[in-house]
Amino acid sequence: MKHIAALAWAAAFGSGLSPVSAQSAATDADAPAAAAQPPAADALPPRIAAAAFAERPAFWNAQLSPDGAALSFIRHANGQTQFVITSIDSGKVVRAFSADASNELDWYRWVGNDKLLLAVSVPGTFMDEEVRYTRLLLIEIATGTMTRLFARSNVVEGDNVIHVAEDGSHILVAMQKTIYDYPAVLRHELDGKARFSTVQEPREGVWDWTADDAGVVRMGTGWQNGRQLVYYRAGPGQELKLVARLKDGDESEKYWDALQIIGGSNEGYVLSVGENGRVGLRRFDFARRQPIATIFEHPDWDIDSVSLRDGEPFAAFYTADRDEVHWFDSKLAGRDRALRKALGTGEVWVVSRADDDRRMLVYAGNESDPGVLYLYDPAAARLDEVSQYRPSIDVRALAAPRPVQYTARDGTTIRAYLTLPRGREAKGLPLIVMPHGGPYGIRDKLEYNDEVQLLANRGYAVLQPNFRGSGGYGAEFFALGEGQIGRAMQDDVDDGMDWAVKEGIADPARVCVVGGSYGGYAALWAVLRNPDRYRCAASWAGVTDWNKMLRYDRRYLTERVNKWWSARVRGDQAADLDAVSAYRLAGQLARPVLLAHGTKDKRVPISQYNMFEKAARAAPVKPQTLVIKDEGHSFSSPESARAWFEALEGFLAKHNPADAAPATPVTAAAASAAADVPTSAVP
16 A cells, blocks of 8 residues: 555634645655654654654645545645545546635545535625635546535535435535524535525524434434424424523523434434533434433533434444543444454454445554554455555654543642653652643543644643633533633642642743643733643743633524523623633733744634733743744644644743753742743745
């Protein structure tokens, strides 16, 4: 099998796609071989360049066609984002399209062996409001024709596909005309004739539509006047009736987020919280509004997702300390065990498969190994390497994270992940506390992380706390975080530092907080709330004003999602968000801060950065800044990731060096002098 290159997920993609030559889409040569001798476990590992950690795989989001004959992926080449389809048997490029860099590819999927759907988003405005328009494109592989679906419909949300016909003949899409309109459901034929029709008119209060597996629109849900509305029809041709008006917290509210409604019946599958507070898979009767049976529930962990095949569940996924799976089929479980044994690694996942399972794409890696992508032929019991994720990194030099737990000040047990630098005694180390983003429903786990490995390679211990409100630990733990941004959630971060110090792992005079998104906020808030506790902080794309963030979110989130998000942030007591907004205390900044953001971040707009930077100009310690032009919320290019990594390691080397322990914590005066660095920008 020819080495193809590598895999990841992100990207700008355009509605203005155009064909490119097969030569320009051709893939790269094999990666360089690893070092002959691994470093000794008790020796300092070789210094791995930040650029190696910043590498982005040469292609990402690889998928097999339903018949397993073709491999599709996205890649950057010659300054363009390209969507490429190759023949597995010949290794040749079948089709390739380039993208308009101003737009983004949100997702794609096969709809038969000869067609694909692409969802793209386009920035724009509506009545002087900044909005994000989404579109669907159809690619017909045989001819290379690309068609914009619903071409005569100028809508804000046009990519919410709620059903794809099994034969690929048509799709159903919930479409929202403007940010003020409720969505309708339209059917579009995929026969190249651009025919579409409305199958469900908008209904006041309904933001989410659900179709059964036969393609009949069966349910609509939404929020109106503080109540969840549920409309339901028993089958095709039946009247859509209002069957429930539920208050927030109503016991039956949790059952209406359907994974699947089974055609010809009133039953289906939902993920919902059970009596033990864990999210499990249930079979539900939508007509009688009653759960029928619990299909699978783990005693310790929430179920994250379920894969259905032919209308029935075949795998339930959950996260313990690492991602795990429960197979409903013993043969699948046996195959999974055999793959793990053959590959000898902690993580093995089938990331894409042919409908008949004759070919599969398999990922293998773990928290100290970025991994390899293989093409698997079960009949021949053969694995061919397709790509290494980080070919220039010798994985034998990486550090191994491990799970730990500590008790917060109110008695809550906090699970976390600790990575110790190799070749150093686990005593009195410089510590980086790294809170995750989100924050609600998100969590860290045992998985490969470039930033963690970079910091460990530089000699830092890294602690990743799953503070209250994190996902996967049950409803009670999740609820403990509601309304606690900057308060008890931040206490959990502080208590993680105290645990590491008490264990003798960390030097209390050498602790910094680093994070992105919500983690960036937590880093800024750490040095503003407790300047005597931390030496420094680094924030990528951090929120700095919570009230303005919630107002911004109202323009982009559906009413249902926005209500959920706002309620979590504000809490039952409608917490004073100004009191925990970092920019309002930015003028008091007395510790070194690296403040970084991308100019095209749509999730946390750069205005959040601008507010903090402006407010901090008069602070005792001005922040060091990094602005990356045209970058979004995460890193879409190796150049962007490298800019952040190099800025971060330089910042930490100056303000919290791994190899030089200061006798006393840094003073505000010393911090002010040390932080006198110029503002930088990456074009």
